[in-house]
Amino acid sequence: MLWNALLLSIREIRRNLLRSFLTTLGIVIGVAAVITMVTLGNGATRAVKDQIASLGSNLLIVRPGQRLGAGYGSVSAANFKVEDAAAIRAQIGGLKAVAPVVSKGVTVIAQANNWPTSITGTTADYFISNNWRLGQGRIFNESEERAGKAVCVIGNTLKRELFGAANPVGGEIRIKQFACEVIGLLASKGQSSMGSDQDDTVIMPLRTVQRRLTGNQDVRTLMVSVKDGVSTDKVQRQIKQLMRERRRIGDNEDDNFNVMDTKQIAETLSATTQVMTTLLGAVAAVSLLVGGIGIMNIMLVSVTERTREIGIRLAIGALEREVLSQFLIEAVVLSSLGGLIGVILATLASIGLSGLMNIPYLFNPSVNLLSFAFSAAIGVIFGYFPARRAASLDPIEALRHE
Amino acid sequence: MTGSAGAIPLIRLQGISKTYGQGQAEFQALRGVDLTVNSGEFVAIMGPSGSGKSTVMNILGCLDVPSGGAYLFLGEHVEQLTRPQRALLRRHYLGFVFQGFNLLARTSAQENVELPLLYRGESGTARHAAARAALAQVGLEGRESHTPAELSGGQQQRVAIARAIVTRPSVLLADEPTGNLDSTTSHEIMDLITQLNRELGITVLMVTHEPDMATYAHRVVHFKDGLVESDSRNGEAA
Ligand SMILES: Nc1ncnc2c1ncn2[C@@H]1O[C@H](COP(=O)(O)OP(=O)(O)OP(=O)(O)O)[C@@H](O)[C@H]1O
Ligand SMILES: [Mg+2]
Numbered sequence: 001m002l003w004n005a006l007l008l009s010i011r012e013i014r015r016n017l018l019r020s021f022l023t024t025l026g027i028v029i030g031v032a033a034v035i036t037m038v039t040l041g042n043g044a045t046r047a048v049k050d051q052i053a054s055l056g057s058n059l060l061i062v063r064p065g066q067r068l069g070a071g072y073g074s075v076s077a078a079n080f081k082v083e084d085a086a087a088i089r090a091q092i093g094g095l096k097a098v099a100p101v102v103s104k105g106v107t108v109i110a111q112a113n114n115w116p117t118s119i120t121g122t123t124a125d126y127f128i129s130n131n132w133r134l135g136q137g138r139i140f141n142e143s144e145e146r147a148g149k150a151v152c153v154i155g156n157t158l159k160r161e162l163f164g165a166a167n168p169v170g171g172e173i174r175i176k177q178f179a180c181e182v183i184g185l186l187a188s189k190g191q192s193s194m195g196s197d198q199d200d201t202v203i204m205p206l207r208t209v210q211r212r213l214t215g216n217q218d219v220r221t222l223m224v225s226v227k228d229g230v231s232t233d234k235v236q237r238q239i240k241q242l243m244r245e246r247r248r249i250g251d252n253e254d255d256n257f258n259v260m261d262t263k264q265i266a267e268t269l270s271a272t273t274q275v276m277t278t279l280l281g282a283v284a285a286v287s288l289l290v291g292g293i294g295i296m297n298i299m300l301v302s303v304t305e306r307t308r309e310i311g312i313r314l315a316i317g318a319l320e321r322e323v324l325s326q327f328l329i330e331a332v333v334l335s336s337l338g339g340l341i342g343v344i345l346a347t348l349a350s351i352g353l354s355g356l357m358n359i360p361y362l363f364n365p366s367v368n369l370l371s372f373a374f375s376a377a378i379g380v381i382f383g384y385f386p387a388r389r390a391a392s393l394d395p396i397e398a399l400r401h402e
Numbered sequence: 403m404t405g406s407a408g409a410i411p412l413i414r415l416q417g418i419s420k421t422y423g424q425g426q427a428e429f430q431a432l433r434g435v436d437l438t439v440n441s442g443e444f445v446a447i448m449g450p451s452g453s454g455k456s457t458v459m460n461i462l463g464c465l466d467v468p469s470g471g472a473y474l475f476l477g478e479h480v481e482q483l484t485r486p487q488r489a490l491l492r493r494h495y496l497g498f499v500f501q502g503f504n505l506l507a508r509t510s511a512q513e514n515v516e517l518p519l520l521y522r523g524e525s526g527t528a529r530h531a532a533a534r535a536a537l538a539q540v541g542l543e544g545r546e547s548h549t550p551a552e553l554s555g556g557q558q559q560r561v562a563i564a565r566a567i568v569t570r571p572s573v574l575l576a577d578e579p580t581g582n583l584d585s586t587t588s589h590e591i592m593d594l595i596t597q598l599n600r601e602l603g604i605t606v607l608m609v610t611h612e613p614d615m616a617t618y619a620h621r622v623v624h625f626k627d628g629l630v631e632s633d634s635r636n637g638e639a640a
Contacts, residue, residue: 004520015508312504315465316518317493319486395465399504
C-alpha cells in the first residue's frame with residue numbers, strides 16, 4: 001500500500017508538473033540557500049585560518065585599540081610612532097624583525113596604464129616578517145629609508161597590469177603627484193586563500209608614505225617576528241609591558257592596544273565568520289519555512305480540486321488513513337524532491353562560488369543531510385493538515401462536488 | 403459468498419428512517435422503510451423526485467447511516483458499524499455505478515478499473531489481469547489505455563461498471579446508471595447489467611426514472627414520500 005501510494009503520488013506530481021515545480025521552488029531555494037551559506041561560511045573560516053597560519057606561528061601583530069575583530073581598534077586609541085618599533089627592537093630580545101607599517105589605497109599610474117592598489121610604507125624588516133622574497137632587483141636600503149626616497153618594490157600583479165611583459169625594475173610609477181622608481185619586483189605569492197591578491201601590492205619606505213601620502217608620523221601596525229625557539233608568549237607579555245609604559249597607561253587602566261599572535265587572530269576572525277555563517281544560515285532557514293507554507297497552500301488547493309476523486313476513492317472502500325497517507329506521501333515526496341534539487345543546486349552553487357571567492361569548497365555532510373531531512377519533515381508537517389481534511393470528507397458530499 | 407440462501411437474506415431494512423437537518427429545517431427523507439432483498443435478485447427502485455431513492459441507496463451502500471431502524475447485511479447490523487468498518491464492507495461486498503460515471507479524470511480505463519483492487523492490496527500482475535478481464539466483460543477490449551475524455555458516455559459507464567464488478571461484489575448499486583445516456587445506449591447498458599446479474603449472480607439494486615429500464619429487473623419497488631409505496635414482481639400487475 002505504501003509503495004502504491006508512492007507511485008500514485010509520483011503520478012499525481014507528474015500530472016501537474018509545472019504546479020509541482022512551482023510548489024517546491026520555495027523548498028528548493030530554502031534548502032539551497034541554507035547549504036550554500038553554511039558551506040561558503042565554513043570555507044571562508046577555513047580560508048582565514050589557513051592564510052593566517054601561512055604567516056607563520058612566530059609573528060606578533062601590534063595594533064592600537066582594544067581588540068582585533070570587526071572594525072578593529074577604536075578611533076580614540078592613539079596610533080604608534082616609529083619610535084615604538086625602535087624601542088621594541090632595542091629593549092626586547094629574541095626578535096628577528098620589527099616592522100612598522102602604514103598603508104594607503106591609491107591609484108598607481110605607469111605609462112598609459114593605471115591600477116588601484118594599496119601602498120605599504122614600512123622598513124626592510126617587513127620583507128622578513130611577512131616572508132616576502134625578491135624576484136628581481138633589490139629592496140630599499142637604510143639611507144633610502146632615512147631620506148624617505150621615492151623608491152618602491154612592486155608585486156607581480158602591479159607589474160602585469162602596468163608594465164605588461166616589460167621589465168619594471170628601473171622603471172617609474174606615478175602616485176598622485178609624485179613619481180617613484182621601481183627598484184625591485186617581489187616573487188609571486190599568488191592569491192591568498194581569502195581571495196585577495198597578495199601580489200597586488202606596492203612597498204615603499206615608511207617615511208616616504210608618511211610624508212607624501214598620509215601626511216603624519218603615525219604608524220598603524222607593528223609587525224614583530226620572533227626568532228625560532230623563542231617563546232612568543234613571553235615576547236607578547238614583554239611587548240605589552242613596554243607599550244603600557246610608553247603609552248603611559250595607569251595600573252588600573254585597560255590596554256588601548258592589542259598584541260596578538262597569528263593563532264589568536266585566526267581564532268578571532270574565524271569566530272566572526274562563524275557568527276556570520278550562523279546568521280545567514282538562520283535567514284535561509286526562515287525561507288525554508290516559507291517554502292513549507294507554500295506546500296500547504298498547494299496541497300489545500302489540490303484537496304479541493306480533487307474532492308470528487310477523494311469521494312470516488314472513499315466510495316470504493318478506501319480507508320480514511322489510506323487517503324490520509326496518500327496526500328501525506330504526496331506532500332512529502334514533493335518537499336523531499338524539492339530538498340533533493342536544493343541539495344544538488346547548493347553543491348553546484350557552492351563549488352562555483354567558492355571558486356569565484358577563492359575559498360576552499362568544504363562538503364559538509366551534516367548540513368546537507370539535515371537540510372534534506374528538514375525538507376522532508378516540512379512535507380509531513382505542512383502536508384498533514386490538508387491530508388487530514390481530504391481524509392475526513394463525507395463520501396456522498398465529495399461525490400456530489402463539482 | 404452470498405452465503406446461506408433463504409435463511410438469512412442478503413439485505414434487510416427494518417423501519418429505516420433518515421432525517422436531514424435540525425429544528426425548523428428538519429426534513430424526514432425516509433420514514434420507516436422495510437425492504438428485503440435476496441441474493442441474486444435484480445431490483446429496480448422507482449418513484450418521484452425527492453421520494454428518497456438516492457437516500458436509501460446511500461444507506462444501502464454504507465455511504466450513509468440511517469437515523470433510525472436496522473440495516474442487516476448478511477445478518478450483520480450495518481447501522482452499528484464504525485466508519486472504517488463500513489469502508490471495508492464497501493470494499494469487499496459492494497460495487498457502485500453512478501449517474502455521472504465518476505471515473506478518475508486523466509486516468510486510463512485500465513487504471514480506473516484497477517483502483518478497487520489497489521485498495522484490496524492485490525499484486526500488480528493480478529490487478530492487471532483482473533482489470534483487463536473486467537473491461538473485456540463489458541465489451542471494452544482494446545480501449546484499456548483510453549482516458550474518460552477519450553470515451554463516449556456509454557463507454558465511460560461501461561468502464562464504471564467494470565470497476566464496480568472487478569472485485570466480484572455481492573451487490574451492485576446503481577443510482578440512475580442510464581440517466582445521462584440516450585435510449586439506445588441505455589438499453590445496451592441494461593443488457594450488460596442483466597447479463598452480469600444472470601451470469602455472475604451479482605445482486606443488482608438500481609434506481610431509475612424510466613419504466614423501460616425497470617422492465618429489465620425482476621422486481622420493482624416504488625417509493626413515495628420516504629416510504630415504500632409498492633413492491634411487485636415484474637410480470638405481475640404494477
Ligand atoms: N444532504 C441532504 N440534506 C438535506 N436534505 C437532503 C439531503 N439529501 C437529500 N435531501 C432531501 O431528501 C429528500 C430525498 O432526497 P433523494 O436524493 O433521496 O431523492 P431522490 O428520490 O433520489 O430524488 P431524484 O429522483 O430527484 O434523484 C429530498 O427532498 C432532498 O431534498
Ligand atoms: Mg436521486
